[in-house]
Amino acid sequence: MSVTAVTGSASGIGAAVCEKLRAAGHTVIGIDRHQAEVNADLSSPEGRANAAEQVIKLANGKLDGLVCCAGLGVTAPSSSLVVSVNYFGSTELIELLQPALAKGEQPAITVIGSVAASQQVADPHPIIELMLNNDEPAARALADELGQPQIAYSASKYALTVHCRRLAVKTGSTGVRINLVAPGAIETPLHEASKQDPRFGEAVRNFVAPIGRNGQPSEIADAVSFLQSAQASFVHGSIIYVDGGMDAMMRSGKF
Numbered sequence: 001m002s003v004t005a006v007t008g009s010a011s012g013i014g015a016a017v018c019e020k021l022r023a024a025g026h027t028v029i030g031i032d033r034h035q036a037e038v039n040a041d042l043s044s045p046e047g048r049a050n051a052a053e054q055v056i057k058l059a060n061g062k063l064d065g066l067v068c069c070a071g072l073g074v075t076a077p078s079s080s081l082v083v084s085v086n087y088f089g090s091t092e093l094i095e096l097l098q099p100a101l102a103k104g105e106q107p108a109i110t111v112i113g114s115v116a117a118s119q120q121v122a123d124p125h126p127i128i129e130l131m132l133n134n135d136e137p138a139a140r141a142l143a144d145e146l147g148q149p150q151i152a153y154s155a156s157k158y159a160l161t162v163h164c165r166r167l168a169v170k171t172g173s174t175g176v177r178i179n180l181v182a183p184g185a186i187e188t189p190l191h192e193a194s195k196q197d198p199r200f201g202e203a204v205r206n207f208v209a210p211i212g213r214n215g216q217p218s219e220i221a222d223a224v225s226f227l228q229s230a231q232a233s234f235v236h237g238s239i240i241y242v243d244g245g246m247d248a249m250m251r252s253g254k255f
């Protein structure tokens with residue numbers, strides 16, 4: 001039976017992923033700040049090391065899957081926290097769990113990006129290079145200096161996408177597949193908080209996908225469940241947009 005760790009398991013997309021994977025027969029190890037099999041704070045190197053240590057222990061050193069859902073939106077307490085959780089909370093955990101994954105059965109990683117990453121494609125912000133250079137203190141400092149959580153958010157997801165695609169090339173021969181799901185607007189507590197925010201609420205409410213509605217967490221979990229299954233055995237380094245057509249709307253002529 002496949003043993004899969006899922007970050008952000010206590011809410012929204014992560015909770016839906018846990019439910020779907022359990023139904024598909026996986027043994028799930030949830031990781032979150034609270035209400036999880038592994039309670040850990042992914043915003044710091046110490047918290048990530050603690051999370052990895054507990055997961056490896058619970059999985060007896062051999063992990064078959066990892067799904068990175070934990071993340072913060074534009075209403076986070078600070079932009080530096082967005083950088084630390086969204087980018088380093090996934091990239092460092094992946095690195096720490098790679099040896100256990102390399103021992104797994106048909107191992108696979110799925111990372112939750114965002115359609116918001118596309119906003120950085122035309123003119124990538126310099127903070128992205130700091131993240132890709134693994135310089136967490138400098139990226140955090142610049143994020144807080146900018147004080148624009150929407151830039152920290154889209155940049156963190158852009159950097160995360162680039163990092164994972166590079167990793168797919170670098171570590172493909174280990175047999176650990178890695179892919180991303182890029183959601184559009186999904187009805188979760190994170191999205192609800194953005195809709196209510198006095199700075200961003202109106203823009204978020206007016207940003208409607210061509211399909212005419214927001215998505216449900218289970219619709220993201222379906223894509224994750226596919227990527228974590230044997231049916232996706234040749235899918236590697238890919239981004240699946242599950243966004244009701246938002247990406248197509250924003251850049252139909254580019255992909």
Ligand code: NAI
Nearest residue numbers: 008010011012013033041042043070071114185186188190
């Ligand atoms: P959510 O707020 O419902 O769930 C996020 C989970 O991450 C929570 O359980 C939270 O406790 C956990 N988390 C946050 N900081 C953490 C930390 N320091 N350590 C451990 N766990 C932590 O949000 P949602 O919407 O389910 O988001 C999941 C992922 O999907 C995020 O990465 C988000 O950026 C991404 N996403 C969400 C979209 C949406 O419209 N809801 C759109 C695009 C991407």
